[in-house]
Amino acid sequence: MGPTAAGKTALAIELCRQLNTEIISVDSALVYNGMDIGTAKPDQEELTQAPHHLINLIDPRESYSVADFRKDAIACIDRLHSQGKIPVLVGGTMMYFKGLIDGLSPLPEASSIVREELEQQAAQIGWPALHAQLMEVDPQAAQKISENDSQRINRALEVYRITGKPMSLLQKEKQPPLPYDFYQFAIVPSDRKILHERIEKRFKIMLEQGFKNEVLALYNRKDLHPDLPSIRCVGYRQMWDYLAGEYDYDEMVFRGIAATRQLAKRQLTWLRSWPEVTWLETGEQENLQRILSSLS
Known part of the structure; x- marks a missing residue:
């Protein structure tokens, strides 16, 4: 390396x-x-x-x-x-x-349906607003992500919507x-x-x-x-x-x-x-x- x-x-x-x-x-x-x-x-x-x-x-x-x-x-x-x-x-x-x-970590695979929903929301209210939503459900992940980092905000919210669990919690589990x-x-x-x-x-x-x-x-x-x-x-x-x-x-x-x-x-x-x-x-x-x- x-x-x-x-x-x-x-x-x-x-x-x-x-x-x-x-x-x-x-x-x-x-x-x-x-x-x-x-x-x-x-x-x-x-x-x-x-x-x-x-x-x-x-x-x-x-x-x-x-x-x-x-x-x-x-x-x-x-x-x-x-x-x-x-x-x-x-x-x-x-x-x-x-x-x-x-x-x-045992994170779920990407969901094109959930991602499209999030992107549509972002087009309406902006990624900073979605970042605020992430702060409510997973503050530990949100604190590490810029409010304009669309890719990481999308993924963190996607994981929460699929599993009902914060991504920061799932990331603590390892194979x-x-x-x-x-x-x-x-x-x-x-x-x-x-x-x-x-x-x-x-x-x-x-x-x-x-x-x-x-x-x-x-x-x-x-x-x-x-x-x-x-x-x-x-x-x-x-x-x-x-x-x-x-x-x-x-x-x-x-x-x-x-x-x-x-x-x-x-x-x-x-x-x-x-x-x-x-x-x-x-x-x-x-x-x-x-x-x-x-x-x-």
Whole structure:
């Protein structure tokens, strides 16, 4: 695990050369078809060297939850174990890692009917008013949610309307632990400046590779909009807004790089409080040897 542009994929592919293993992606952006450049999705050569699972699963108009990931990841882990292989989970979506390792609360699946009802109410009275309703039935959840965070307000009220119980109460219940031994490693450059430089360099390489045309193809679809989780992915939202004429090209580049750095900062915040993690800060070969030594 680690922040974006830290070198996770390269290290994982090198690990695959040393062990009988395959990679399970732990990245909420790699699940979308047609979103390749902006997500730094592994190319065909990399996939040949190290098979990846849980990429290209759904269309950008669809959603993929932590519960979906956990179910699919467990199925992949069990299948690779049955083949005598060591699953290597690689990515920076820390909520996926947490949901897999710690388990999830028994929250109900999304209901399109309830969500539509809530959205209709929001259109009439606004999300702040719905946030006030949430404060009445689940103040603990409401205090952690902005009054304009439509997605989280919708989910919290949806859970209450389906179950009759506050989401904050249900979240305290957890599934039993998985029967696996997890060896957890985090790769983070020792100098934050180096990480920032890598992020800027990678974003500009993506632009050279045709990122604008990739997002333009999504923009021209009639069934996609900027409130979808796919379009809210870092880089995609900034390019989408540029295509919509909200700001010029240079501003898009600036905002795209800044948003990516903010993502890396959030990932690092998660990692600082992560239990039982081995930190990797040196070169690729040193990191590889540290991992192999830990497994022996």
